[in-house]
Amino acid sequence: MGTRTGKVLRIEKSSIYDGEGLRTVVYVKGCPLRCQWCSTPESQLVECMMDYGYDATPESILKEIRKDEVFFFHSGGGVTISGGEVMLQSDFVRDILAGCKEDGLNTAIESSLFGSYEALEKLLPYLDTVFVDFKIEDEELHRKYTGVSNAGIKENIRRLNDSFKGNIHVRIPCIPTVNMTEENMEMTAVFFRNLKNINDIELLPYHRLGIETYRKLGKEYILSDVETPSDSDMKELASKLSAFDPGCRILIAGRGVNP
Incomplete structure (x- = not known):
């Protein structure tokens, strides 16, 4: 791993929302998107500012991860790397994931998939699961609302669907x-309909x-x-998406809606 360093926002322990079992979640800094609803604006800049973020080596992150191995073993959990955007620090993230795999740990990333496919491709040999944060289908x-085109994102999803042998879960923030x-739900369903390796779509x-x-x-x-959508709003949205048949299971924040 050499002396490579990366920018890390924070590490959270015992998460139950970022994959199977109890997860240690490493949040890296830097994101090229500027989503108007972003809940972690402190992650957007790669540079560390105020008390948000610090420099780390892959080995120093792995040292923290290894402290939680007993929890992974008993819960079927593992490690998830999120952001920010993991593809922005792909070499650093790859080194962490490679170390996790050497330790026999389950691995996942959460990503918007904005960036070059080559950056994503570096990570795939060391991954069990990819969570795709899909924002809006309509490019305009x-x-x-995010400041960037989604054309490259959609192409990366297609390529991931064709080449990745692990689990692919799509998450859509509902604003x-x-x-x-x-209209957006119909366009979303049409996009995912023929991507047969998508496990499910989760509405957040x-x-x-x-x-x-x-x-x-x-x-x-x-x-x-903007107000938080009600439970009935979310169920109605899920029903509409399901009716348009995206070809995979629909979830609402982890709860199944259709078989």
Whole structure:
């Protein structure tokens, strides 16, 4: 692994939301997207600022991960690397994942898949699971609300579907006034319909947990007037997506909606 270093936001222990069993989640810094609903604006810049982030080597991260091996063993858990955007520090992330695999640990990443496929391809030999954060199907709206095109993202999803032998889970943040429309759900279903290796699509209700961090950073939170969708709103959205038949199971924050 040499002397390679990366920028890490934080490490969270015993997560139950980022893969099977209890997970240790490593959040790396830096993200090329500027999603208007981002709940971790402190992760967007690669540079460490204030008390957000620190320099680390792959071996120093693996040392922390190994402290949790007993929990992985008893729960069927493992390690998830999230961000920020993991593809932005692909060499650093690859080294961590390779070390995890040498230790026999289950591995996952969470990624928007924005970036070169070559960056993603470096990680795939060391992965059991990929969580794809899919924002909006419509390219114009995606550019409006995230600052970037989704054309490359969709191509990376297609290539991942064709080449990756592990599990692929899609997660969609559901934001009223942004992407919770019948039209977007239909377009999303059409896109995923022929991607046969997608395990499921999980709908995540929008929340405003990052507002305090925006205040600390002196940033404006653009969607401050948008409310969290109700349970009935989420069920209705899931039913619409299911009716358009994306070809895989639909979940609401981990709860099954269709067989």
